[in-house]
Amino acid sequence: MILDSLVILIMKNVNIARLYFLYGGLYWKILAKTIVWYLSVSKWRIFKMKLKNKLAGYLEYCKFRKELDEKTLKAYRIDLKQYFNFVSCDEPDKEKIEEYITELHKKYKQKTVKRKIASVKAYYSYLEENELIKESPFRKIKVKFKENLILPRIIPREEIEHLLNHMYGCLQQASETVYKYCLRDVAVIELFFATGARVYEISNIRAENVNLNTGLIQLMGKGAKERYVQIGSTSVLNILRKYYAENRAAIKKSGYFFVNGRGNRYTEQSIRLMLKKYTAQAGIERNITPHMFRHSFATYLIEEGVDISCVQRILGHSSIKTTQIYIHVAARKQAEILRDMHPRNNMKIIGAA
Numbered sequence: 001m002i003l004d005s006l007v008i009l010i011m012k013n014v015n016i017a018r019l020y021f022l023y024g025g026l027y028w029k030i031l032a033k034t035i036v037w038y039l040s041v042s043k044w045r046i047f048k049m050k051l052k053n054k055l056a057g058y059l060e061y062c063k064f065r066k067e068l069d070e071k072t073l074k075a076y077r078i079d080l081k082q083y084f085n086f087v088s089c090d091e092p093d094k095e096k097i098e099e100y101i102t103e104l105h106k107k108y109k110q111k112t113v114k115r116k117i118a119s120v121k122a123y124y125s126y127l128e129e130n131e132l133i134k135e136s137p138f139r140k141i142k143v144k145f146k147e148n149l150i151l152p153r154i155i156p157r158e159e160i161e162h163l164l165n166h167m168y169g170c171l172q173q174a175s176e177t178v179y180k181y182c183l184r185d186v187a188v189i190e191l192f193f194a195t196g197a198r199v200y201e202i203s204n205i206r207a208e209n210v211n212l213n214t215g216l217i218q219l220m221g222k223g224a225k226e227r228y229v230q231i232g233s234t235s236v237l238n239i240l241r242k243y244y245a246e247n248r249a250a251i252k253k254s255g256y257f258f259v260n261g262r263g264n265r266y267t268e269q270s271i272r273l274m275l276k277k278y279t280a281q282a283g284i285e286r287n288i289t290p291h292m293f294r295h296s297f298a299t300y301l302i303e304e305g306v307d308i309s310c311v312q313r314i315l316g317h318s319s320i321k322t323t324q325i326y327i328h329v330a331a332r333k334q335a336e337i338l339r340d341m342h343p344r345n346n347m348k349i350i351g352a353a
Helices: 002-012 014-023 026-048 051-064 070-087 094-107 110-129 157-173 179-195 199-203 234-254 268-281 290-303 308-315 320-329 331-341
Strands: 216-220 226-230
Touching: 051 070, 051 110, 070 094, 070 110, 094 110, 157 179, 157 268, 157 290, 179 199, 179 216, 179 234, 179 268, 179 290, 199 268, 199 290, 226 308, 268 290, 290 308, 290 320, 308 320
Parallel strands: none
Antiparallel strands: 216 226
């Protein structure tokens, strides 16, 4: 519209037409440059408009090109929607972005704030790489976090032992109708502690990914990363075999190794409720969650002297920094070292108790 009006105005202007005859093609050169400039500016305006509407393409890129899992995609979708709803424009200035970051700090924990900012940064990087924007507005934003060390919660060894003893007691007393479900529950908890797997990894184990002869299990972790974990305990492997024998038909039909009473996948929420039920029955006051078995698994392996890089591979951590947190929790091993090997033990101090 603007360009059309410009051309009409020029053509109607007799004086400019006379200039054309006086100065030859100079006028048309100027006009051509004006048109190129206008189209260039318009192009960037079009690209910058409705960046929020390009989210679908970006999420599709993340799903099929980056092969991110559904939970990560859901988090990206929520984070980006929240960001654009707050800034209410496609080109927020530095002040608006700083305001958004401050708002995040008011509402969320540091870990969540980091993730939300990372989601938005990744989106702008994608737009920049695809030349949909000239520069990411986050290049001018510096975000620093005070690193708070939050130690993972673990389950005391005696409570794990007590819980398993209670569950095996329930198994022995179970009627014929509920026996196979008790077997399943025991197998799930044993597998938590045997592998350090996440609850969704256990819930989504496919039947073909469990080798009951060798004890090798294939797990699908974050970002669809595969890893293999070996069951080292004969007792755990035996309970898995018994469970499979009792539930063979339902397992084959669903394709999942752990199934519920309707023959469908044993969901994460069902597993959490199951653990809560047995914990209460056993008289354990601690609020035990499935992820605490993962923390306990890693901590006790490190306490027993297992190399941290080995623990990292078993847990499926992409960075060893994530695994190093368990060193701080391995208190029993530290206490043994200080008790048995501290040089103070060999000192003879007169008057000391």
